[in-house]
Amino acid sequence: MSQGHLFVISAPSGAGKTTILKPILAQIPAIGFSVSHTTRQPRPGEIDGKDYYFVSVEQFLDLREEGDFLEWAEVHGNFYGTSQQAVMGALAQGRDVILDIDVQGADQLRSRHDLTPTFIFIAPPSLAELERRLTDRQTETEATITLRLQNAQKEFQAAARYNYTIVNDNLEHAKAMLTAIILEKRAASRRGYDGKQLIPIL
Ligand code: ADP
Ligand code: 5GP
DSSP: OOOOOEEEEEOOTTSSHHHHHHHHHHHSTTEEEOOOEEOSOOOTTOOBTTTBEEOOHHHHHHHHHTTOEEEEEEETTEEEEEEHHHHHHHHHTTOEEEEEOOHHHHHHHHTOSSOOOEEEEEEOSOHHHHHHHHHHHTOSOHHHHHHHHHHHHHHHHHGGGSSEEEETTSHHHHHHHHHHHHHHHHHHTTBOTTSOBOOTTO
8 A cells, every 4th residue: 555645734824724624624535634732722613632632731741752743843832743643654554644734843844854745835815814814713812813923924934945835815716726736646646536546557
């Protein structure tokens, strides 16, 4: 069985990453989302084990100490980390995996030589639109919106290190572009739409 492919997706908070990813994960077969650990508080409607594993700082530091994280970072004042075992296990089973991680985490994965991920940056059409989306989402305080907008300016500078950039000005277009990238990687590694290897006669 061939290895699955790893897609690393980063975007400034509020760019629309979650909105783009949800339908894509439901539509494309054999692709999984890596559920991260975080020390941030759950937002209304977020489910433990589905959106994130919500843990205390002590639990996070213990996991980090035990080497459980493929990558981890402190983002907007909270810790976030990706489970090494879950990602490597899914890839070994031939499943593609999407990581939704920040630019520091993406840099850590770029320096690993055992992985060859595809790096995709999702950008908002403008800073003003990013602020409007973060405000309208009604999940952040004024202080955390300010912090996320300040960090966004730094994150834009990292976009050049990604293989692809998608501007989320129109949701349907952004979803179509991300779908195209994922399916292109399948065809390039001689796998079909369903993620399975092509038949031997080919
Ligand atoms: P992220 O996961 O990147 O932090 P979200 O997916 O939560 O961002 O999106 C932030 C807000 O912007 C949400 O309220 C969402 O409905 C809205 N949004 C996402 N994409 C678009 C778009 N193309 N046009 C207008 N609003 C959008
Ligand atoms: P949010 O709090 O809005 O869900 O996420 C804030 C930021 O943390 C986003 O940029 C998101 O991509 C990033 N993030 C989420 N999970 C991880 C992770 O496991 N590792 C890293 N490095 N960043 C993460």
